[in-house]
Amino acid sequence: MNYNQNKKIAQITPKTLIIGVDIAKFKHVARPQDFRGLEFGSPCYFENTKEGFRHFLMWVLQLMQAQTMNQVIVGMEQRARLLN
Template sequence: MNFTQNKKIRQVTEKTMVVGIDVGSEKHYFRAFDWRGIELTKKPFCFGNSIEGFRTFYNEIGLLMDRFHLSETLVGME
């Protein structure tokens, strides 16, 4: 593993929520995981490709962070 990969891995701590987004043209889906890869959402969460949709996404992330006592979020898009 090179230095860049190790640096990226070290960004994920016990206080990090990792969010994966499957990007679509009209709808997007996300799932959230803790630092060990345990899923925090029971099913994919859908949000629209609009300002309102992204506000919903942002609010849902905040609720999950509060619920699981997390302070950082790392988001990846596919």
């Protein structure tokens, strides 16, 4: 492992909420997990609109409060075929 990778991994603590988002053309799905990679809670389905992202943000904040987590890392991956 190089220094940058170690530095990134060191940022993840037991108080870190990790959200993985599957990006789709119209509706996205977010799934929460803890620092060990264990999923918990229900997935969040949200549309590709301002209101949809507001819904996603509120969902994240509620999860952070319910799980007493003080930081969040969100990972989103675009799909190349959506760019066409």
